[in-house]
Amino acid sequence: RGVPALSRRHTVSVSAVASEPRLAPTESLNAKNWTPAQWRSKPALQQPEYLEPEEVKKACEEIARMPPLIFAGECRTLQQRLAKASAGESFVLFGGDCAEAFSQFSANRIRDLYRLILQMSTVLAFGGGVPVVKLGRIAGQFAKPRSAPTETINGVTLPAYRGDIINGPEFTAEARRCDPWRLVRAYNQSAATLNLLRGFSYGGYAGLSRVSQWNLDFMKNTPEGNAYMDIAKRVDEAIQFMIACGMDTNVPFMRETEFYTCHECLLLDYEEALTRLDSTTDKWYGCSSHFLWCGERTRQLDHAHVEYLRGVHNPIGVKVSDKMDPNDIVTLIAMLNPQNTPGRLSIIVRMGAKALRAKFPALIEAVQRSGQTVTWVCDPMHGNTETVSGFKTRRYENVRAEIEAFFDVHELMGTVPGGVHLEMTGDNVTECIGGGASVAEEDLNSRYHTHCDPRLNAEQSLEIAFYVAQRLRQ
Numbered sequence: 515r516g517v518p519a520l521s522r523r524h525t526v527s528v529s530a531v532a533s534e535p536r537l538a539p540t541e542s543l544n545a546k547n548w549t550p551a552q553w554r555s556k557p558a559l560q561q562p563e564y565l566e567p568e569e570v571k572k573a574c575e576e577i578a579r580m581p582p583l584i585f586a587g588e589c590r591t592l593q594q595r596l597a598k599a600s601a602g603e604s605f606v607l608f609g610g611d612c613a614e615a616f617s618q619f620s621a622n623r624i625r626d627l628y629r630l631i632l633q634m635s636t637v638l639a640f641g642g643g644v645p646v647v648k649l650g651r652i653a654g655q656f657a658k659p660r661s662a663p664t665e666t667i668n669g670v671t672l673p674a675y676r677g678d679i680i681n682g683p684e685f686t687a688e689a690r691r692c693d694p695w696r697l698v699r700a701y702n703q704s705a706a707t708l709n710l711l712r713g714f715s716y717g718g719y720a721g722l723s724r725v726s727q728w729n730l731d732f733m734k735n736t737p738e739g740n741a742y743m744d745i746a747k748r749v750d751e752a753i754q755f756m757i758a759c760g761m762d763t764n765v766p767f768m769r770e771t772e773f774y775t776c777h778e779c780l781l782l783d784y785e786e787a788l789t790r791l792d793s794t795t796d797k798w799y800g801c802s803s804h805f806l807w808c809g810e811r812t813r814q815l816d817h818a819h820v821e822y823l824r825g826v827h828n829p830i831g832v833k834v835s836d837k838m839d840p841n842d843i844v845t846l847i848a849m850l851n852p853q854n855t856p857g858r859l860s861i862i863v864r865m866g867a868k869a870l871r872a873k874f875p876a877l878i879e880a881v882q883r884s885g886q887t888v889t890w891v892c893d894p895m896h897g898n899t900e901t902v903s904g905f906k907t908r909r910y911e912n913v914r915a916e917i918e919a920f921f922d923v924h925e926l927m928g929t930v931p932g933g934v935h936l937e938m939t940g941d942n943v944t945e946c947i948g949g950g951a952s953v954a955e956e957d958l959n960s961r962y963h964t965h966c967d968p969r970l971n972a973e974q975s976l977e978i979a980f981y982v983a984q985r986l987r988q
């Protein structure tokens with residue numbers, strides 16, 4: 515595909531939007547021409563209204579003195595992996611809670627999500643025949659965009675819950691107060707979470723010889739659990755065969771795995787405090803997470819979130835609904851990835867199956883015509899939210915239908931489906947309806963634990979992995 519011939523339209527739009535001197539498209543942003551605080555000169559949507567700005571400053575200063583949560587070198591490796599996914603040489607699996615919660619923080623929950631992601635990756639790699647890039651929505655996925663700034667129940671109006679990094683979910687004035695010191699608590703929980711994830715990844719838990727031990731207890735004797743054990747058995751046999759042929763078991767892929775973190779880049783005070791200059795490259799990195807994405811509600815070209823994200827050198831993503839216009843997506847991509855670096859930018863599409871079939875082809879066509887390289891990812895969750903018996907839920911069949919539509923459209927266009935982005939948990943919850951586990955409407959209130967959006971449970975997630983593996987094989 516080569517370097518894009520940047521269209522006239524793109525050049526005009528960028529200069530009309532940015533008030534700073536315009537950068538040549540080949541020039542990269544570094545300490546001289548971008549600062550982590552320059553988003554402050556632009557409108558920032560979805561930010562909390564803190565009543566004590568001095569305390570916010572103090573909390574952020576404390577975070578700014580803390581070590582980064584990730585290394586820039588890890589981001590560069592991840593970017594290479596994502597570049598492969600854009601070319602169909604690997605597949606990306608994003609998964610985790612809609613919102614992490616202080617009250618649900620536990621080693622077992624982290625382990626169960628991690629283990630489920632390993633199981634799904636095994637299914638995808640074995641069934642689909644491609645390496646899988648694993649990204650947890652974890653260790654920083656706290657702040658939530660809201661449809662309204664306040665919530666009214668029985669005539670009482672309080673600020674909306676914006677995620678545990680900002681305020682509490684309980685419907686009381688005290689809980690809903692935006693507390694700046696939650697920023698530090700979220701950092702600490704993220705650090706502890708990452709510490710455990712790194713232990714699992716490099717301490718032996720994720721070694722391929724343990725593939726049959728990853729099945730979750732409550733999945734034993736379920737159809738998905740059994741189908742998984744079939745694959746695990748075949749992986750074990752293949753390993754035994756390779757050992758018999760003389761393979762050294764002391765190689766990295768037998769002992770460890772790469773696991774990356776991601777979250778929505780929403781709360782810019784927090785992101786700024788964790789933005790660090792990488793000494794090897796003299797470039798800025800958002801060190802709260804390996805991968806950051808811009809939400810559907812905050813991706814305006816001339817606003818603060820795009821301003822922040824264009825300056826950090828992590829691999830990044832943008833959520834895109836059916837409201838996105840084909841010309842605007844080209845302009846946005848050019849702003850966020852002016853050098854057209856493969857792996858730098860993932861477009862995470864979330865439209866619902868019907869709108870996706872209607873609107874996605876035009877976006878792909880515009881991006882292709884401009885010569886831009888992106889990794890296309892399907893988020894089949896956020897275009898499929900509905901309310902049933904008072905619960906925010908999603909139907910398994912709609913989630914699956916959107917993935918089906920995503921693969922169909924790529925097939926039609928001759929382009930590459932690069933990954934899926936799921937809200938899911940290793941817990942045995944009843945938040946989404948349907949699937950083989952057949953959570954019924956009347957089951958919703960039995961184990962509905964999410965503080966925000968409904969998640970696929972372990973069985974539903976594994977079922978999705980089997981479906982995606984089948985599509986990858988075709």
Ligand code: PEP
Nearest residue numbers: 612809810811833864896
């Ligand atoms: C999310 O991923 O939880 C989210 C809020 O997504 P979106 O920005 O696509 O609505």
Ligand code: MN
Nearest residue numbers: 612937966967
């Ligand atoms: Mn969500």
